[in-house]
Amino acid sequence: MNPDLEKLVRLHHVDSDLKRVESDLAAIPRLRQEIDDRLGRDRSHLEAAKAALEGSQKARKQNEASVQDLETKRSKYKGQLMEVKTNREYTAVLHEIEGVERDIKAREDVILEEMEKAEALGQDVKREEADFKAVEADAKKEKADLDARTATLGAEAQRLGKERDEVAASVPEESLALYRRVAKQRGTGVAEAREGMCQSCHVRMRVQIWVEVRKNDQIFQCESCSRIVFYDPPPPTVTALP
Numbered sequence: 197m198n199p200d201l202e203k204l205v206r207l208h209h210v211d212s213d214l215k216r217v218e219s220d221l222a223a224i225p226r227l228r229q230e231i232d233d234r235l236g237r238d239r240s241h242l243e244a245a246k247a248a249l250e251g252s253q254k255a256r257k258q259n260e261a262s263v264q265d266l267e268t269k270r271s272k273y274k275g276q277l278m279e280v281k282t283n284r285e286y287t288a289v290l291h292e293i294e295g296v297e298r299d300i301k302a303r304e305d306v307i308l309e310e311m312e313k314a315e316a317l318g319q320d321v322k323r324e325e326a327d328f329k330a331v332e333a334d335a336k337k338e339k340a341d342l343d344a345r346t347a348t349l350g351a352e353a354q355r356l357g358k359e360r361d362e363v364a365a366s367v368p369e370e371s372l373a374l375y376r377r378v379a380k381q382r383g384t385g386v387a388e389a390r391e392g393m394c395q396s397c398h399v400r401m402r403v404q405i406w407v408e409v410r411k412n413d414q415i416f417q418c419e420s421c422s423r424i425v426f427y428d429p430p431p432p433t434v435t436a437l438p
């Protein structure tokens with residue numbers, strides 16, 4: 197193969213590898229964000245479960261305080277019962293006591309309900325806590341993997357960048373300028389030609405050009421996409437011995 201063409205092909209491979217590594221690296225912050233988003237969602241589930249439990253406990257305490265107040269009220273009425281002078285007064289105070297007791301009963305029912313509710317909500321909190329712990333452990337591991345991946349890809353990008361500079365420095369200025377011009381315009385500067393066709397733009401070459409391209413001894417550009425084309429002959433077939 198023409199040595200300059202060979203270098204350009206190598207430059208093309210290194211550039212492609214570098215581009216892939218750089219795009220993998222660029223994807224990492226998004227992957228990290230996805231982990232944080234998942235963690236955030238699970239944390240909010242846990243917080244919602246805790247808030248529901250606290251709400252129930254608070255309702256229970258409020259009702260317990262009310263029951264205490266009502267009991268004080270009832271004792272006061274019972275004291276009054278001893279001091280009343282008339283039957284009418286007696287009936288009225290008794291009526292008040294009945295009302296307070298109804299109120300106490302209603303609040304005690306609510307307290308029981310809230311106790312049952314709190315038990316179920318406590319289970320929810322426990323479950324959400326376990327879920328969150330598992331997700332948190334996964335996230336930690338995934339982030340450590342991403343850190344390792346970042347380091348590997350960073351080293352790879354550095355190595356490829358150095359290799360690209362070395363190869364580029366060995367290519368004659370004119371060929372390198374052509375390669376860069378096409379690469380800038382098309383995304384890639386070199387294309388493989390196979391079966392008479394440019395494998396990047398898929399346009400068939402003229403027969404006489406294809407004949408020349410196959411020789412790999414000059415720098416040819418695809419007439420359609422301008423990429424520098426090369427031919428990679430298939431490996432020689434080994435005939436099995438009888």
Ligand SMILES: [Zn+2]
Nearest residue numbers: 394397418421
């Ligand atoms: Zn082409």
